Amino acid sequence: MRREVPIVICFLAGLSFILEYFIPHQSVRPIFENFRQWAIIVIAFAYVLGISNIVRVNYHVIQKKGRDWIYKIVLVLGLFFMIIVGIFFGGIGEGTIFFWIYNNAYYPLQSTMFALLAFFIASAAFRAFRVRTFQASLLGITAILVMIGRVPIGENVWKSFPDLVEWIMNVPQLAGKRAIMIGAALGAISTALKVLVGLERTYLGGE
Amino acid sequence: MRSDLSKSSSFSYLLKALLFSQIPILTLIIVLFTPSLSMGQEDLSQSWFNLHRVNMLVFLVFFFTVIVIYIERAKVGKSLFIRRIAGLDAIEEAVGRATEMGKPVLYISGIEDVDNIQTVASMIILGNVAKMVAGYDTPLYVPICQPFVVPIAEERVKEGYAAAGKPEAYNRDNVRYISSEQFAYAAGVNGIMMREKPAANLLFGSFYAESLLMAETGLATGAIQVAGTANIHQLPFFVVACDYTIIGEELFATSAYLSKEPKLLGSLKGSDLAKAIIMVILALGAILDTLGITHFANWFYIE
Numbered sequence: 001m002r003r004e005v006p007i008v009i010c011f012l013a014g015l016s017f018i019l020e021y022f023i024p025h026q027s028v029r030p031i032f033e034n035f036r037q038w039a040i041i042v043i044a045f046a047y048v049l050g051i052s053n054i055v056r057v058n059y060h061v062i063q064k065k066g067r068d069w070i071y072k073i074v075l076v077l078g079l080f081f082m083i084i085v086g087i088f089f090g091g092i093g094e095g096t097i098f099f100w101i102y103n104n105a106y107y108p109l110q111s112t113m114f115a116l117l118a119f120f121i122a123s124a125a126f127r128a129f130r131v132r133t134f135q136a137s138l139l140g141i142t143a144i145l146v147m148i149g150r151v152p153i154g155e156n157v158w159k160s161f162p163d164l165v166e167w168i169m170n171v172p173q174l175a176g177k178r179a180i181m182i183g184a185a186l187g188a189i190s191t192a193l194k195v196l197v198g199l200e201r202t203y204l205g206g207e
Numbered sequence: 208m209r210s211d212l213s214k215s216s217s218f219s220y221l222l223k224a225l226l227f228s229q230i231p232i233l234t235l236i237i238v239l240f241t242p243s244l245s246m247g248q249e250d251l252s253q254s255w256f257n258l259h260r261v262n263m264l265v266f267l268v269f270f271f272t273v274i275v276i277y278i279e280r281a282k283v284g285k286s287l288f289i290r291r292i293a294g295l296d297a298i299e300e301a302v303g304r305a306t307e308m309g310k311p312v313l314y315i316s317g318i319e320d321v322d323n324i325q326t327v328a329s330m331i332i333l334g335n336v337a338k339m340v341a342g343y344d345t346p347l348y349v350p351i352c353q354p355f356v357v358p359i360a361e362e363r364v365k366e367g368y369a370a371a372g373k374p375e376a377y378n379r380d381n382v383r384y385i386s387s388e389q390f391a392y393a394a395g396v397n398g399i400m401m402r403e404k405p406a407a408n409l410l411f412g413s414f415y416a417e418s419l420l421m422a423e424t425g426l427a428t429g430a431i432q433v434a435g436t437a438n439i440h441q442l443p444f445f446v447v448a449c450d451y452t453i454i455g456e457e458l459f460a461t462s463a464y465l466s467k468e469p470k471l472l473g474s475l476k477g478s479d480l481a482k483a484i485i486m487v488i489l490a491l492g493a494i495l496d497t498l499g500i501t502h503f504a505n506w507f508y509i510e
Binding site: 018021022023024025026029039043046047048049050051053054056057060067068106109110113114116117120121123124125127128177180181182183184186187188189190191192193194195199200 | 251252253254255256257260263264267270271274278320322324325327328331351353354355357358379380382383384387388389390391393394402416419420423437439442443444446447448454455456457458459460462470471474475477478481482485
């Protein structure tokens with residue numbers, strides 16, 4: 001029963017979303033809408049699991065005074081501080097304390113992380129464009145052509161530069177990309193069907 | 208073919224008969240008559256079936272039938288060949304290297320929830336990795352981005368240790384929920400990479416802008432890295448920063464490749480056949496469209 005019940009639930013839920021795609025009748029729309037609402041509610045409860053995991057993992061380190069245990073205290077206090085502020089001090093909407101902390105503490109940190117990407121792209125590009133093999137040379141030359149064609153100086157050097165770049169992006173680049181996309185989409189459908197009918201059940205555990 | 212039929216069940220015979228005779232005829236009929244059927248279906252809220260999407264239904268039925276037929280073939284003992292996937296073979300090499308160095312293995316399952324099929328594929332791989340890691344007595348860290356994935360990852364790792372005969376070596380605290388926020392998660396994972404210095408980083412699942420942040424940090428720590436995703440925009444980043452990259456469909460082939468289970472191998476071969484048929488349809492569509500016959504290509508539009 002531990003395995004059969006989840007498989008049946010998975011099948012019924014999956015089937016309902018497939019049927020929703022093909023049945024547009026107004027009388028059945030509320031049923032599908034209910035399914036979606038249930039999914040949102042179930043996912044919301046998952047945050048309890050997440051919080052309990054954070055508390056458990058960090059509590060063990062704090063209790064043993066393991067490495068960086070001071071930071072773990074800050075993490076757990078920060079977690080509960082934001083929950084309390086969000087629930088008891090005006091909610092999470094605009095103009096609330098929660099909103100102010102999010103905008104002035106978390107948001108700049110997130111932007112900093114995102115900004116780091118520029119430096120990582122530069123170092124990755126440096127490695128990728130090193131001309132060592134024929135393929136790497138081809139990649140490097142194509143990248144230089146696309147970069148020049150995408151900036152105003154490219155058009156000044158040669159009038160048809162942007163057209164050449166458009167051709168590279170729309171023909172060889174897109175063909176390769178779509179080949180990967182089709183393969184990945186079929187793989188995804190195949191895996192989804194296997195999960196749906198219970199052929200693939202290893203993700204449930206207890207095999 | 209005949210000997211296969213005699214071995215297989217009547218069910219599989221029926222399916223084969225359907226595939227090889229009925230379905231192509233049915234498809235042809237639908238292709239020819241769909242436009243007339245779908246006319247007057249402007250008010251979809253009163254319809255019990257969206258005829259504009261009949262092409263998708265035909266494809267789904269066909270695809271599923273092909274998969275079932277190949278599963279049946281695999282069940283009767285027909286040997287099915289799967290090409291070597293270097294990235295998947297590299298997982299064991301990475302785990303072995305981590306063991307030699309006495310350092311942990313880091314498994315990153317992407318930032319999407321379990322409603323994303325890539326996360327499901329990642330969890331399947333995680334079970335195999337956990338079994339491998341347990342066999343070598345190497346610590347395995349699994350930082351998680353979505354809370355719903357936590358119990359599944361815990362179960363997969365626990366099961367992997369049990370399958371390797373070392374359930375006592377499983378440490379529940381090594382499966383850690385970090386944050387559902389993309390860059391907070393990336394910062395947390397990068398922190399683990401810098402502090403714990405894992406010798407092997409395995410990144411399988413759905414990744415976005417954080418992919419390069421994590422892969423470059425892993426590269427800086429000197430770890431051997433194997434990555435796999437079906438998000439094509441992140442593939443170039445992984446190709447540049449990782450030692451091995453599993454591209455698109457290979458990620459979904461992993462469970463069959465690692466387990467060698469007939470029914471999974473059969474489904475893999477089935478999707479390969481569907482892929483070959485799609486290639487033929489694409490070529491045919493391109494030729495017919497070039498000749499000015501647009502009806503064939505138009506039938507494949509999805510509304």
